[in-house]
Amino acid sequence: AMNLDPRLRREKVRVAREKEEKAGKEEREKREKEEKEKNEKEEKERIEKEEELERKTKQANLKAIKDKEKKLLRKQKNLFRKLAMKAFETGGENNWSSLIEANDEVEFLVDKLDLMTLPALSSALGGSEDNLSVSGIAVVRSAYQSTKSGAENVYLQEQSSKLKRLEAAALKEEAEKAARAPKPWSTAELNSLHKACKKYPVGGGGKWDIIANYINQTLALPVPRRKEECLKEWNVILRKNSEQASAKYEENIDDGTQVIQEDKKDDSGWSSDEISDLQVALKKFSSKIEKNERWSKIARFVATKNKKECVEKYKEIRSSLKK
Numbered sequence: 001a002m003n004l005d006p007r008l009r010r011e012k013v014r015v016a017r018e019k020e021e022k023a024g025k026e027e028r029e030k031r032e033k034e035e036k037e038k039n040e041k042e043e044k045e046r047i048e049k050e051e052e053l054e055r056k057t058k059q060a061n062l063k064a065i066k067d068k069e070k071k072l073l074r075k076q077k078n079l080f081r082k083l084a085m086k087a088f089e090t091g092g093e094n095n096w097s098s099l100i101e102a103n104d105e106v107e108f109l110v111d112k113l114d115l116m117t118l119p120a121l122s123s124a125l126g127g128s129e130d131n132l133s134v135s136g137i138a139v140v141r142s143a144y145q146s147t148k149s150g151a152e153n154v155y156l157q158e159q160s161s162k163l164k165r166l167e168a169a170a171l172k173e174e175a176e177k178a179a180r181a182p183k184p185w186s187t188a189e190l191n192s193l194h195k196a197c198k199k200y201p202v203g204g205g206g207k208w209d210i211i212a213n214y215i216n217q218t219l220a221l222p223v224p225r226r227k228e229e230c231l232k233e234w235n236v237i238l239r240k241n242s243e244q245a246s247a248k249y250e251e252n253i254d255d256g257t258q259v260i261q262e263d264k265k266d267d268s269g270w271s272s273d274e275i276s277d278l279q280v281a282l283k284k285f286s287s288k289i290e291k292n293e294r295w296s297k298i299a300r301f302v303a304t305k306n307k308k309e310c311v312e313k314y315k316e317i318r319s320s321l322k323k
Helices: 006-090 099-112 118-124 136-149 154-180 187-199 207-219 227-255 272-284 291-302 307-322
Strands: none
Touching: 006 099, 006 118, 006 136, 006 187, 006 207, 099 118, 099 136, 118 136, 118 154, 136 154, 187 207, 187 227, 207 227, 272 291, 272 307, 291 307
């Protein structure tokens, strides 16, 4: 009789359904947890690989700079030695009393002076064997005395400052020349560009300056990337992505398969990514900003829609929320 009681049957069905729903919920939560952990692990590994690539690229760039400086220093040392010995052989006022004395003082200076001060002494000796100036011996010997005693040498300081200014101007010219010439982007630079654009969403004022600085500082690039280069390369990436999406669309149509969901747009022509960008922009740019200026910034942030389209979509979303 109890088995025939409809209330008991309903209760059994309810309990069984709740048990089934609970089991299903636990299974979904388990799968979601596993999927989340998997995604987090993959993202962590991806970030670690990018950071390792950035670290290696930075180390390689710094090593290249140091190797170049060492090579230049060796060149300057050899030039100074050659000019000093040539001046000693030629003879003149304030000359060294012996080859040993000349060699000792020259080697002392070679050991103590750097890439900014050695060229100053070579310059005092004429800068080359063809333009040898024995009067520079007095400058060299004065530099030896002051360096040995730890005193400041006015000539070296002045020449060093002059050389630094010339070097800075030469580096600037070299950088500008290199910047004008098209230079392919390395994998590390592209990864850094992606990371910077994700970290600093484009659309705000001065963002491309920030993105360029981020790439240059992260990778210690010997020739810095300019903001114009970053913007140009990012547009190339976006265009390639768009072309790939179009190719995928055509491929799916030809095969008779369904187009991937990410490429679909709603009735008003907005994709989910564009709607997401609009929502981010609405939060990013406060309503306290002057109305026209605010919507201009929002449109720049969304990038693929103009100001009027953004306003209309916002009204459409707001209207649907009120229903």
